[in-house]
Amino acid sequence: MEEGRSEAVVWRNRALTLFDRVAVPVAVCDVYGDVLLANPAMAAECGTTPGRLRGRAVLELFRPREATQVERIAEALRLRHRSRYQVSVLWEAPGGAERFGELTADPVSDTVEETPALLVMLRVQGTHEPAAREPARVAPVEARILALLAGGATTARAAKETGLTTDGVTYHLRRLSARWGASNRTELVARAYALGVLTPGVWPPDA
Secondary structure (H helix, E strand, O other), X not given: OHHXXXXXXXXXXXXXXXXXXXXXXXXXXXXXXXXXXXXXXXXXXXXXXXXHHOOOEHHHHOEEOOHHHHHHHHHHHHOOOOOOEEEEEEEEOOOOOEEEEEEEEEEEOOOOOOOOEEEEEEEEEEEEOOOOOOOOOOOHHHHHHHHHHHOOOOHHHHHHHHOOOHHHHHHHHHHHHHHHOOOOHHHHHHHHHHOOOOOOOOOOOOO
């Protein structure tokens, strides 16, 4: 008895090692679609680690293109049908691009009577690159103030260069900070570069 149990543990460990090394994204889910186990390839598609996928709903990670597909699969599982099920899905890759592909789910269990788990495999079919983001829109005077601040100008210097009062410059900075959620001027300038208002790699700073 002990020998049989030991042999089962050995084969289980071998199976888990193979599971981890498979290049295809694979997960084992319960009948409700919650992840019980995922291999590194599946976790990489979600930008995380296998352990962090445990308990996550697979259809929240991968959005079905057609809700009717999921409804048909749920009904088939309720009736204990043991067919292979396929769902066309979309998901966000770690870099932000949208990917599309197909999830294949195979019900698996030791006996016909047992509630099956689902062996889920992902086939990546392609990537939709994100559209180029347009620079944030700011008034010309605001862009000029931001460029001056990025170059180290004080409020007084920015006021002199733009023909505004210091209160006028402060007013524009407060508006921009509120719009972009910036807590100080350093962060405001950083946001201006990130949003494409200021041109990276140019000195003196320019909008």
